[in-house]
Amino acid sequence: MDILMKKCLSLILQDLKTTKNPEHVYKLKKALYGLKQxxxxxxxxxxxxxxxxxxxxxxxxxxxxxxxxxxxxxxxxxxxxxxxxxxxxxxxxxxxxxxxxxxxxxxxxxDMNFFLGLQVKQLKDGIFINQAKYCRELLRKFEMDQCKAINTPISTSCQLDQDYAGKSVDQSKYRGLIGSLLYLTASRPDIMFVVCLCARYQSDPKESHYNAAKRILKYLQGTKDVGLWYPNNVSLNLTSFSDSNFAGWKVDRKSTSGTCHMLGSSLISWHCKKQACVALSTVEAEYIAVGSCCAQTLWLRQQLSDFGIL
CATH class of the missing domain: 3.30.310 (TATA-Binding Protein)
Structure with missing residues (x-):
């Protein structure tokens, strides 16, 4: 393939010869920046x-x-x-x-203060990471910067489903909101579950789904500065937790797995995902959640061994 490309290139260069300088050819330059490779x-x-x-x-x-x-x-x-x-x-x-x-x-x-939307404050007794600036821009973008704050991102009685009889909303706007909220979960595990729940209805969003997503914005209005705290001089023991919401999704009765991983007292990884199969019991749902938790734990142990911690 490389030989063929060189031959084709040589033919092109021959066509570019000028009459004044028949022995000269053009040197082609193409910037690497912006190319897929x-x-x-x-x-x-x-x-x-x-x-x-x-x-x-x-x-x-x-x-x-x-x-x-x-x-x-x-x-x-x-x-x-x-x-x-x-x-x-x-x-x-x-x-x-x-x-x-x-x-x-x-x-x-x-010193790193801002990276990929994350604000990093390096203090004497630890490091604080949040996305307050991004959160404010998100509220302003969706015209919710003047809304009234609420205490929870989702109601305990909220049971979202496909809502076929509901009123449809702008699909691009809903997807833009969900995509923005998913990026915010990089430092906000408290909204992980409800954002992933709302993300399941992006193909045909209804007004009920959009209202649930707007409730998350109302919650963010009062918690813009919330973030993750990583203190100094703590133990480096890796601890993992898992849980499942048995048959929590009304549409197909699938369960949801949730995991989190602590290094000492610091949260370093979290996960929330609908299970691929229908669990027939709470025990089966728990086993599926534990399996995904163990897979992430093994990856983290290998990463920590690269750091020289384990």
Whole structure:
């Protein structure tokens, strides 16, 4: 295939010869940025450089790199064109920055305060992560920034179903709202269940579904600054919890699995998903939830072993 492409390219270049310079050809240039293969090519280029610098690739996360030097450690996480890194030794951070600048054109943004919509406050006694700015923009976008706040994201008596007789609403607007709320769950596990519940009706949303989604916005109005707190000097024991809502969805009587994972007293992972099969008992529903919980736990253990914690 490569030979064929080279032949085709040579034929094209021959056609581009000018009459004044018959032995000259045009040199074609095409920027890599914006192409579909750009992220892959960039990652391969970056990973080759990091591996040549003595870094090891993570076993469970291939975009994670780690380097040990005596008792010091530096961690590098790649997110497409962004890189987050940290170390137990400041000199290792400075050496990493110098090595990257010598090889690539890059800018150093300093301590991480804002990344991918997440606000990060690094304090002396811990780190606080939230999406307050994104939450305010979300309320303003859907004209709910002046609404009255409520205490819960969903009513205990709420039983959503397909509502075939209900009034249809704008599908694109409903999908935009659900997509925005799903991104907010990156730091708001308290709305995870109800957002995933509302997301099931995106194909044909009704007014009842939209009202349930608007209730989430009313809840966010009073909890814009809520986030995740990760204190310093805590135990690094991994603890996992799972639960299930047996036959909780009225449409097909499928259960919902919920899991969360704690590192010490800090919540690091959570999950809420409708089960793929219909459980015949609460025990069966619990076993399915435990299975997904164990799978995530094994992945987290491998990730922590890459960090040198386990």
């Amino acid at each position: 750009a992220p892959r090519q960039w990652y391969e280029r970056l990973s080759e450089f990091l591996l040549s610098q003595g870094y090891d690739r993570g076993t469970s996360n291939k975009t994670f790199f780690i380097k040990n030097k005596r008792e010091e450690i530096i961690l590098v996480q790649v997110y497409v064109y962004g890189i987050i890194f940290g170390s137990t030794n400041e000199e290792m951070c400075e050496a990493f920055v110098e090595a990257m600048k010598s090889e690539f054109e890059m800018s150093m943004l300093g």
